[in-house]
Amino acid sequence: MKRSPDLSVALWRKSSYSDGGGTNCVEVADGYPGIVPVRDSKVPEGGVLLFGASSWSAFVEGVDTIG
Numbered sequence: 001m002k003r004s005p006d007l008s009v010a011l012w013r014k015s016s017y018s019d020g021g022g023t024n025c026v027e028v029a030d031g032y033p034g035i036v037p038v039r040d041s042k043v044p045e046g047g048v049l050l051f052g053a054s055s056w057s058a059f060v061e062g063v064d065t066i067g
Helices: 053-066
Strands: 012-014 026-029 035-040 049-052
Touching: 035 053, 049 053
Parallel strands: none
Antiparallel strands: 012 026, 026 035, 035 049
16 A cells, blocks of 8 residues: 655745746655655645656656757
């Protein structure tokens, strides 16, 4: 059985790709080996998506190629 990580002590940081206007903001939390927690900074009490570290890296690399 997989367990969800304790995110109550997570230190969230805003993505460098956020537009700065407060409308398109994604935050990630570091320090969780093998996974990357991601949330919407406009709704921090909302849900969190958990991505595998390799999947997140592939996503970020793909964003770099478009941006």
